Amino acid sequence: MKVKICGIMRSSDLKSLEKFDPHFIGFINIKRSKRFIDIAKINELMDKMENPGKAVLVLEPEIAEEVVKKANECNIKNVQLHSLSANEIAKINDINIIRAIGIPEKIDDEKKEEIEEFSKVCNYLLFDSMISGKSGGTGKQIPFKIAIEAAQIAKRNNNDIKLILAGGMNTQRMEDEGKIIKENFDYVDVNSGVEDSPGIKNIHKIEEFMEICKVI
Known part of the structure; x- marks a missing residue:
């Protein structure tokens, strides 16, 4: 099972977690996030990465041009968006x-259409729980039946789309549901589940999580 570890803020955490070879490493540049870091700090961390190609820049931009500008400033080719329409992303x-x-507790026609539209223009979809209309950083798990329904909608519309499951991911959940998660998703995204506090990663939790994911 491939893993994305998000919310990296410290060079010591970055150095430690790279030993376990996650597929993606996320840096959050969204001011509402408890794990926000600015572009200068992201560049500082990027300079210390063994494999900068794994870096993911997490943004909530107002316009598409902001995505290109910040990605170029960091020389990052993977960007996770928490805003912009499918039409804007296509640019x-x-x-x-x-x-x-x-993902809410029930997928209605509007949410189904949203999943279908984004699956046409994106390389990956990341499903996270939704609180007050916002996704990301909630620490709340999506009801698994609903997560699978969302995955099936995306795959029916674009069989090549890669899917990431986020939201309250931790070692216990991977032990309990890892095999069925792998059947429906290409990646899992973990953040608070391997932390002592926001932005402070726990290397022992990361090691435990990664070991489980490797054997699923």
Whole structure:
């Protein structure tokens, strides 16, 4: 099972977690996040990465041009978006787009259409729980039946889309549900589940989580 570890703020955490070879490493440049870091700090961390190609820049931009500008400033080719419409994303070239989609406790026709539209223009979809209309950083798990329903909608519309499951991911959940998660998703995204506090990663939790994911 491939893993994305998000919310990196410290060079010591970055150095430690790279030993376990996650597929993606996320840096959050969204001011509402408890794990916000600015572009200068992201560049500082990027300079210390063994494999900068794994970096993901997490944004909530107002316009598509902001995505290109910040990605170029950091020399990052993978961007996770918590905003912008499918039409706006279609304007972005030469960047791998992960679009986060907040999943409610029930998928209605509007949410189904949203998943379908983003699956046409993005490289990855990341499903996270939704609170007050916002996705990301909630620490809340999506009801698994609903997560699978969302995955099936995306795959029916674009069989090549890569899917990431986020929201309250931790070692216990991977032990309990890891096999069925792997059947429906390509990646899992973990953040607070491997932390002592926001932005402070726990290397022992990361090691435990990664070991479980490797054997699923």
